[in-house]
Amino acid sequence: MRFFTIDYRKDRGGRRGTLVNRGLFLHQTPRLTPWCRLFGHRPVVDGYDSTYGAKSARWVACRRCGVRPNPQGRLDGDLVLGQAYTGPYGPPRPAKNEKSLAPMPKSDGAHSLPGPWPAHPTGEVGGQVVVGHQINAFAAEVTVGCAGSENTLSAHVGIHPLFGLYLHTAGHGQWLQRRLNAIGYEDRVIGVSIGGGHLRWQVWTTANAWSSSTPRWRDGSLNLSILDRALGPKRYSYEDVQTVTGLLRLPHGDEHLLTLTLKRQTHGRTRGRKTSSWIVGWSCRDGIPYRAGDRVVMSSAVDVRDEAVEDRGWPAEALAAIAYRITKDRTRYGFGPIPDMLVPGA
Ligand SMILES: [Zn+2]
Helix, strand or coil, X not given: CEEEEEEXXXXXXXXXXXCEEEEEEEEEEECCCHHHHHHCCCEEEEEEECCCCCCEEEEEEECCCCCCCCCCCECCCCCCCCXXXXXXXXXXXXXXXXXXXXXXXXXXXXXXXXXCCCCCCXXXXXXXEEECCCCCCEEEEEEECCCCCCCXXXXXXXXXXXXXXXXXXXXXXXXXXXXXXXXXXXXXXXXXXXXXXXXXXXXXXXXXXXXXXXXXXXXXXEXXXXXXXXXXXXXXXXXXXXXXXXXXXXXXXXXXXXXXXXXXXXXXXXXXXXXXXXXXXXXXXXXXXXXCCCCEEEEEEEEECHHHHHCCCHHXXXXXXXXXXXXXXXXXXXXXXXXXXXXXXX
């Protein structure tokens, strides 16, 4: 058994905010095949038929656990896939750099016999741990590879922005693959994810492929903002209540005549609960300069409190708020100090 890890943050530059991105690999781990250990393997003819042309291949594998003899043998391409294989078996594959003393499996041209079953079948397990950065809000997925897949089983789970965990096996779990996805060339996916305001699900769909003939219950998504659809989207609406003229006096000494309109602002869904507040929209015919040069602001809006409206003092509160905001802009954009203030003691 061999174990090693890779720090992907170093290898691939890494994304900002990723605290951990590490790959973990366990090679040559013993495969657990309890049934086959107790009762022996169940040899069948395994292989594939190419969808293009007449090419096909046949070898021997255990129907239950997927382990193959070593060598796996090369059988007659006309044998039926899945039929029981009762023998014969040839000698083991000679070790590297060792000349075979026994004659090689009898070979009639293209065909050769399978060797003995491996005494200690091994597989591989790999994983990846990401901490600190994930794309989806939540995702969980299990993939069952096809017979030709590099990965027999793979799975991942992640919660944004905390962590992601990925696992895959080679060899391990082949009994599940043989039971669920023995035929065909497509990996199969079961997964659910939440991200971008959508819930997505896949129930035994082919990986990396989408087909319009797949029913929605097997491969679909749902806009999570059910409230948007049921009650309408969140919006602001305004109702003009009263309009007055007010004189704005700014600390810099200039004065401006403004039109002030008290508006009832309502926020909420078309058919849902709404919240209301007061705002005052203002406009100034010649504009108010707020930065060096001739940049002016012509109109905007400020909040006023309920009490100011009840008290009918809302125009005064609005003018003070406008003065505060424009003065803040003037100091931010280098409008310059008030001339009087430059004279000490003035
Ligand atoms: Zn077996």
